[in-house]
Amino acid sequence: MFPLGTVLFPYMPVSLRLFEERYLVMLAHMLEAEQPQFGVVLIERGQEVGGGEHRFQLGTLALISEMAGGEGFVAVNAEGGSRFEVTGWLDDDPYPRAEIRFLEPLEWDESLRSLREDTEQAVRRALAVASEFTEQRWASVVDLSDDPLEACWQLAGIAPVGELDQLSFLGAVSMEELLTSVLERATDAAESFASAWSAGPGPNGSDGLPGDDFEERL
Structure with a gap:
């Protein structure tokens, strides 16, 4: 489990830099699996670094798609998968873990x-x-x-x-x-x-809607 200050949604990207020892150990264990993945939950109180945070129970699986090593960290790109609810938190040693149940996937009509x-x-x-x-x-x-x-x-x-x-x-x-x-x-x-x-122009100094001069793709 990776507690973050943001919510991860299905089909949305997430990019992380792992440098804390507990998450590097977690990553090493995940890479033993055929499909490396981890859970992301929103932090209720506390910070992402250092541990001791309080966490919400809803979360999303993150499926790892890319990794790259850096000086003192590992960069990880992943995409949101299935939603889940935490049914019980386990010992954080050596890294955050939980028992979960998956939520029913939503269907398009x-x-x-x-x-x-x-x-x-x-x-x-x-x-x-x-x-x-x-x-x-x-x-x-x-x-x-x-x-x-x-x-x-x-x-x-x-x-x-x-x-x-x-x-x-x-x-x-x-x-x-x-x-x-x-x-x-x-x-x-x-x-x-x-x-x-x-009430007045925004800090960008514009008095009209911002120009949509670039594109991104999810």
């Missing part, structure tokens, strides 16, 4: 296409407005997967909302619930930033 399109529009709008005030990891023009199921989870992952909102997305019991929650929170976020924007 074509009847949700209109809701998905509305949600995407709201998320992209929120990202565009939010970028005027704080640096955003994702551009409002970021490309999503062509697979609608993957794209829905990616919308949850890129929406400019807080970690607790993200955690509530992760616990959705249906695709309709997930999309509705993301739509509502993204709309709220856009309105909140727009209200601040109307």
